[in-house]
Amino acid sequence: MEKIIVIGAGQAGASCVAKLRAEGYEGAITLIGDEPVPPYQRPPLSKAYLLGEMALDRLFLRPEAWYAENGIELRLGAPVDAIDAGAKTVTVGRDVLPYDALVLATGSTPRRLPAKIGGDLAGVHVVRTLADVDAMEPEVTQGRRALIVGGGYIGLEAAAVARKRGMDVTLIEAAPRILGRVAAPETADYFRALHTAHGVRILEGVGLECLNGADGRVVGAILQNGEEHPYDMVIAGIGIVVNDGPAQMAGVTLDNGIATDIHGQTSDPNIWAAGDCASLPFRGTRIRLESVQNAIDQAEAVAKNILGAGQDYVPKPWFWSDQYDVKLQIAGLNTGYDRVAVRDGGAARSHWYYADDILLAVDAMNDPRGYMIGKRLIEAGKSPAPDVVANLEADLKALLKA
Structure with a gap:
């Protein structure tokens, strides 16, 4: 070759x-x-x-x-x-x-907002490339108003950064709740509370009707619940x-x-x-x-x-997201889960996804130990009982030897 x-x-x-x-x-x-x-x-x-x-x-x-x-x-x-x-x-x-x-x-x-509702106005951004972020950076400044469209991880990360830069932030999600496609209600509840505590206004089950423009630039938005507000910039995180x-x-x-x-x-x-x-x-x-x-x-x-190795690629999925002072680490894929075991250690918290008795995935918030042990358990095909992982008295590391 x-x-x-x-x-x-x-x-x-x-x-x-x-x-x-x-x-x-x-x-x-x-x-x-x-x-x-x-x-x-x-x-x-x-x-x-x-x-x-x-x-x-x-x-x-x-x-x-x-x-x-x-x-x-x-x-x-x-x-x-x-x-x-x-x-x-x-x-x-x-x-x-x-x-x-x-x-x-x-x-x-990234998907962009349709031009027919104002998606082509100046001040409407997506987050993917260096050019996207360079174009956005001058607008992410204290005292300005930002509308985030989409309550997935991209939208939530954008909201966190905008708040850290002192912006007034509203996030809307057309689906019934944030993180609807990717996480359990328990994880959504955690991050909703986190963002609300940092001053983000979150509206769920509310879509975008259209953006208002003046001289080719976004100046506000009409939401599908009838609300109309001024905004200085818009960030779309819609897939x-x-x-x-x-x-x-x-x-x-x-x-x-x-x-x-x-x-x-x-x-x-x-x-x-x-x-x-x-x-x-x-x-x-x-x-x-x-x-x-x-x-x-x-x-x-x-x-x-x-080069001829003939190696099967079997993924071992893991992901992460940083929002404010919270590091979310995810191991596995939660597709098909039917229950969630919550291990609530206060500052360190983790959500364990099961299908029947099979451990599928773990969401760990500021809980690197829970993440690492959960990841190793999933990769080893081991599934400790949900009530065991939810018990703070249980030694998670010992589960690896079970």
Whole structure:
């Protein structure tokens, strides 16, 4: 194999090319990204970077010089124009680049509010890229009024940062409660109380009717409950859309993302996928995992499998979120849970998800011990009884030996 092209210069793409070199691949590698900057960390963008606590150069996963030193051609600010899977070529501008293996690490794009309700007004933002946050930063200032649309983790993190910058913050969620898709009511209750204590006004079961504008800029909003308020800026956290344009060009199978097998290979044996964009088999169904951990692990598995390792990729999901002084750590996937055991240690709290008697996942708030033990139990296939984990007298660590 002489030439490998990776499309997508995010966490997955950067991890894939680094792993190819670490595994001893000596052929040509090209990493193509549509942003004009080298691969960088996304999680700190809306937190430490926006708050001014992290400098730009600390965001980059590696110094730009590292890529040249390792024989990796970086093509930045270079959207892909065409893929010819039969000829095994990628077209970028006027250049037609041949490949022996192609990796799609194209990630995702945040959903935007529709233009017909004012989503195209200046001052309406999403949180995904460095450019998004750089555009937002001058507006996140003390005394201004922010409307957050969406009560998932992105919206809640944005609300926390806006409050820390001294803004007046309202968060609306069209569904009956915040975190409705991703967490139990117990976790939603915890974070609702946390944000309310920090001065965020949370409205659940309330959608956005439209945004009001003046001179092309947002100045307020009408909510579906009839309320109308002035706002200086709006942040939308209403989900993501998979960047599957290159996959469509290549003609590979799509199924809630770019469908891959257990090795990361698509329906075309010369094309692979990893990261947010990849749909992979898991416990008899298909999932996409939108997390840094998965982007790294899956991309590294793909790199090894391109080189012939034949390694099954079995994800061990974990996630995190930082809000105010609370660090939420999540292990496992809670899909299909039917009960939650609450371990309430006051400052340290954890919610344990079960399906029948099987432990599926743990949400741990300022409880790194509970998180680590829960993660190890899940990965080992062990399921202590719910009443045991809820008992503060129980030694959780001893459960690992049971």
